[in-house]
């Protein structure tokens with residue numbers, strides 16, 4: 001985008017006048033943020049409008065979550081005016097960094113939602129016609145604080161700062177009907193700017209509202225209570241994001257949300273197609289849809305319903321759906337694969353349920369083994385199975401994950417429809433995760449190989465011949481990033497971190513399978529080793545954690561309490577003051593991640609093998625020039641293929657070993673054989689750590705007793721983890737180690753979201 005400072009400042013001033021009755025001199029931070037954003041929206045309107053009117057075939061990315069983070073800097077960066085806008089603001093005495101106070105748009109939980117956001121950025125940057133469709137939650141993922149070491153949740157009022165990057169498109173309002181209520185769905189459109197290419201795609205988020213405005217005459221006749229209540233229920237649908245990551249919540253409100261969003265999107269799309277005079281049988285000529293996990297799978301029977309109501313036969317409608325829909329699976333965990341009670345579903349959405357039954361009957365009529373292949377069984381609707389049956393492509397998100405889908409999770413389906421299954425390994429956008437959050441590193445690389453890598457990440461390989469030459473500057477920039485993170489952590493957490501410590505980082509949602517527990521136990525293991533004098537030359541290390549636990553996930557909250565108690569113990573002990581520090585940052589989100597991933601020395605990716613479908617923070621760290629301490633799980637496997645296993649620190653049971661070990665596993669023996677591990681574990685119950693909630697005891701019990709003690713093999717993998725981690729800590733600072741960091745950065749090309757979306761476009765969407 002061309003930037004004219006005078007025009008820009010005049011635009012800003014005009015918005016300030018019109019919307020806030022103030023000017024540049026008197027504007028507050030919030031007014032200025034809105035005015036700057038709206039000024040940019042105004043200047044890009046023509047490009048956006050042209051794109052919206054284009055007749056290209058498009059893909060709709062249906063996702064219940066878009067974890068966008070902060071929009072303003074990323075938008076200015078992609079438009080190529082970040083520096084210019086900063087300079088223009090400086091010329092009127094304003095600092096562009098003041099917008100760091102603006103709330104993240106956290107309309108997602110973690111990796112799945114962040115993936116959707118990265119794909120929107122990448123598709124626009126690669127000129128792929130991909131539009132996001134989702135929900136405009138009034139409250140996003142809760143804001144987390146710690147009180148006495150326990151997680152505390154507060155509502156995320158992300159609209160407090162306004163929403164200048166969205167426009168309400170009232171004219172595209174549709175009605176969404178449930179058996180017991182009808183609501184209006186009003187779209188808010190957000191432009192998605194490609195990186196310096198003039199492309200603008202759209203993220204359309206639907207908001208639920210009551211059908212008729214508040215009825216005053218009824219109110220006056222004392223029926224007001226009833227009416228007000230109806231309004232309340234309508235808005236309630238999109239009130240709040242369910243804060244569960246990788247677990248299914250069988251709440252009817254959740255089903256309402258899912259149906260609300262896909263019904264609105266499909267009515268909008270089909271309605272416009274029909275209004276253009278087209279035959280709905282040809283819909284796939286213009287549209288396809290990617291279902292991001294099972295949350296939007298109810299779109300399949302909804303499209304069937306719409307098409308049949310428009311006069312298509314079931315077979316015709318089924319054919320359209322088969323040609324339009326594709327499905328991405330994100331997890332193999334049974335507790336995350338969505339299943340709905342058939343009665344509840346048919347009560348809420350009778351006409352939609354009818355279509356699911358028709359699919360089940362069609363499947364049965366094909367003479368399949370109904371013990372292996374079914375959509376409805378024992379009055380439960382299996383959404384993943386419905387998606388696999390109808391969709392033309394089913395994809396996993398890393399090689400190892402797709403192989404597990406084929407051989408285990410969906411084995412029978414794979415045997416019947418092998419051609420449907422494809423792998424598309426996840427990716428991240430190098431714009432936000434390098435150009436934006438690590439600009440000096442980007443400049444360093446630009447200076448060596450030019451800027452083509454910004455949109456063609458494999459070109460980073462070209463720095464390989466210059467690694468030794470680049471190392472001093474690389475280390476200096478990493479050191480600066482560590483200093484900045486330390487400053488941020490001091491300001492926000494009140495903890496002092498020395499930037500010359502090793503920064504050992506594990507940031508991601510809190511989940512037992514992700515094994516923050518393994519990391520925390522290792523911290524205690526080193527701590528006791530130092531205290532006892534068994535470990536004498538420990539390299540000073542800061543153990544940095546960031547994670548939110550689903551509010552209803554007891555064990556995850558217990559692990560947070562545990563880590564916070566370990567932090568209090570370690571940080572309060574002068575005997576280890578120069579050697580260890582433990583920080584659990586509060587409210588880990590995209591903006592925090594931007595500061596953390598470019599400042600890390602170690603990327604902990606330590607899930608039990610087979611459990612992490614891909615992971616994407618592993619890729620962000622790699623791009624930042626960080627070695628992985630990890631298991632052979634998810635995309636870690638491919639990271640090792642790309643960067644060389646010898647340049648990372650791999651430990652632990654493989655998928656095959658996990659399966660074998662689980663046959664006989666009993667952790668007792670392991671605990672007895674490792675006295676220091678035993679001591680670390682027993683801090684949970686021996687009074688070393690304070691907890692009168694009983695949580696830590698429950699955590700201890702989950703590790704040592706019950707039906708399936710230590711379900712995620714924390715204790716089984718502990719010794720090998722300590723081996724790899726200790727090796728890493730002692731390698732740190734050597735020339736060989738520094739080279740590993742840069743080799744990882746140079747090898748990250750495959751993990752660009754640009755590669756991922758181009759693969760989707762070619763192999764699945766045919767765009």
Ligand SMILES: *Cc1c(COP(=O)(O)O)cnc(C)c1O
Nearest residue numbers: 110111508589590593615616617
């Ligand atoms: C990238 C990202 C994630 C995903 O992290 P994983 O370690 O891959 O699970 C989660 N939350 C935020 C804020 C992220 O930026």
